[in-house]
Amino acid sequence: MTTWHGCKNILVIRADNTGDVLMSSPAIRALKDSFNCRITLLTSTDTSEVVSLLPMVDETIAVDLPWVKLKANHATHIVEKLVSQLKVASFDACVIFTVYSQSPLPAAMLAWMAGIPRRLAYCRENPYELLNDWIPEKEPYELIKPQVERDLDLVERVGAVAKEKKITVAIKENAISSVRIKLEALGINLSKPFIVLHPGVSEEKRQFPEEKWEELAKEMLKLLDTQIVFSGSDSESSITNRLKDRVKDNSFSTGGLFRIDEFAALLQMSKLVISVNTATVHLATAVETPLVVLYAQTxxxxxxxxxxxxxxxxSIDEQIKSKNEVIRYVDRKYYADYLPLPSVNDIMQAVLSMW
Incomplete structure (x- = not known):
């Protein structure tokens, strides 16, 4: 087995969304702990904020790459500039984290052009010189691993062994204090429990109907001694505001109110979180708050x-399913049977089992 124990300056490429970086963070921590190295994370501009919660990352390069599904417009000079920046940094090695439906080769080409001598990733085809440490991609045709386990197995290939496999985040006291001030300003009674409902999604196919969120919130307020906090990003504030206006008493809209570290603190303070499958799920897990996930089969x-x-x-509607053939294979194999939306009664049963 190749080992990277002499590597003291490692680049990690995870250029996707916040949830992806959180799921890769146990593997990034394993690199840090095993090699006592400097970690630089290359990720998207929207995701870079989450690094404030990840003390194992020493530096961040925030850039939106043209092979990743993001909202930014791309120009060739951005990649050319990035290659120059990576060359100057003189990295000893590079790890490229992917999901099984992604190719690591564009990122591998970037690292190769930057002269990074060791390059690690899963790859479906022979990468030849682009990757010199690699694991043949067997997912999803032979097995499917949880993403955290997949990433941990990748870095173990070069000698990085995890002491702790959980997703963890570091929340500073000033973030907690700031959240308390903002919640009290909204009129939330901090001596009473509250439940966070997170309706916002990064993809349309993961949406849970707005009217169902409203119905669920009203039912919880009827059956439980609690308050409802609708959470979301700034772009999702219109949804959280609408839901607050419809649910009325003991409900609060916080769309766009919190930084990522404050949002993690909010989830830590809440008694329960209900969310679609997005980064909120992984943050709630990291702060050990009980969680109900409304999980679109993606x-x-x-x-x-x-x-x-x-x-x-x-199940998700056929018209909005991914066109990626690897994902379509998973859909045919694992999600062939139609599953209706969870009813409010189904969700309430899950809530009551955790209350």
């Missing part, structure tokens, strides 16, 4: 990792 490897969670799956 990525079976992204279930909550080592957390106290109830997962309620449902």
């Amino acid at each position: 990525n079976p490897q992204h279930h909550p990792w080592m957390g106290n969670a109830r997962v309620l799956e449902y």
